[in-house]
Amino acid sequence: MKHPLPARPAHIAILRLSALGDVCNLVPTVRALQRQWPDVRITWIIGKGEHSLLTGLSGVEFVVYDKSTGLAGMRAIWRQLAETHFDVLLHMQQALRASVLSLGLKADVRVGYDKARAKDAQHWFTHRQIAPRDRAHVLESFMDFARLLGVEDTRPRWDLPIPEAARSEARRITGEADYALISPCANPRLRNFRNWSAEGYAGVIEHLWSRYGLKSVLTGGGSAQEREMGERIRGLVGDEAVVDAIGASSLKGLLALIDAARLVIAPDSGPVHMANALGRPTVGLYATTNPQRAAPYCWRDYVVDRYPDAVRTYLHKRPESITWGQRVRHPDAMSLIHADDVIARIEQVLALGSSDRDAGVPR
Template structure:
């Protein structure tokens, strides 16, 4: 517990990325707001993340584009010049973020992760640290910041706003005569970041959902070449109705599409956490990351979890022997997921939510 003698007047949060992570962080913000409604909250976050959360009630959102380098850091310093926060919640575990904070953010209390969870020497920059929390989910790690301030546990709340323009945009992609499933087949492209399941697997699942449940699929994703090609491969492999919105929606419209979907299917990526924020049922596909740490928080029963199998197959050990955040960086790991595995989770989820 931090030595706060009274509610802080101002809190600065530094968490730049990623889309899923900022969704997991919002309940911590809401918990602080509920406990200290008069405390002002400023959140420095990435450009895409800002677009997703824009309009978040009671929060000053300041976008920062990490691609701008030192020039962007200096602009943020000028933007915050003369401002003193009571507390900095340093939630971004990267040396670049720590340097940004040192350059631009003034606060007497810097709260960061404990040494077991800190990366890139983040704990060196902070004068207060979270108590240990072994094997915490990402969302729980963010809540730990609120609890360290003295905020009590409270029911999870997101309440991420969607504007009218995004509502209209989402409506234009929705089938008007039937319920739909939203599939976001790709995760963000990163070096040795193997999280994507096969296009043929998705195609078989799409056919199954249409023939058994009458559910049309809406494909979503970004504008990268990889995502466009994935969508084309899936489109060519199915004969059932399919709406391809890949690369053609804003993040707010995607949020609305997720909210209104019967269910969502995606790998370890932003949309599974956006689904949780919108209280939409979601089946997450996991093999290269540990779902106990990173799966959609309220949907653990519906996760297709091949992570233990991947650890055994490609790391030659048992899941109990690897560190909590260990990734399986093998291009074939997601192929451990079988179509039958996904269908089994979908059937269970649909029956549970009928």
């Protein structure tokens, strides 16, 4: 017998710890739940860095789990929520760590992914599963949880909060200049292979400067890999056309920098999804991950898509024959993207009028 779903939940738990792009793609599901039930209480169990990005999100109570604390951190959350009972737990993290964390939460019904999408045997930890769906974008996979609960209005909206302190932080970096924002590096974890070349970015920066007088603000974390990329780009283009702000902003400050940019250019990483959430023109660079699954949702038509070429070249397979979302883990895959590809997309998004840019891009 299936566990019954609540007709009008009073308290919903969301379990999604990471990552930055994914939590941005989950926010529209939160907004859809709030539209359906304006008085619903939502508690989101989230990772530490992801919370620093979304803190202040209206109508949401956050419980922060620092993954570095391991089981001790889980026990602390279980104690914190010992007297809290949820009508439904939306288990939206396909990872064994999250499933273990879910065991200490009290909920009438636990909803997870369908078996085909449930990694790390997540379906063993849930009572109900969302309906199977082939070839879904990440945002739509999250929205399927709301659909299962009976939500019909699934228009994507974000309304991400940006405090004035973050805007001041951004202005200290950029002044009043008009600029494009480039986040050249994805997460520097092992075998990620999502980074484009410094030479490619240099060609794009020179085009933006010579044709539009737009400076390029480089952003990113403080890792050695990211700082080295910034130095290499600056060495190729000089300081006149570029502001190197890698490692210089908080996550809220980055959000403010993105919000004030004319356009955003980045590989598959948090900044393209942050830009999408803010309605900023976004050019995503994709070769190692499938943009049909993970492109900036409202700017899917403007990605540079070399993923099919990478699948053929480095996996030696036809794109339609591989599993949905399979990555091309080859260090040369991003070299299939050329500066002219990116410049062509830049020309397209900059040619859009303000009404065109805003159409279909809810914030």
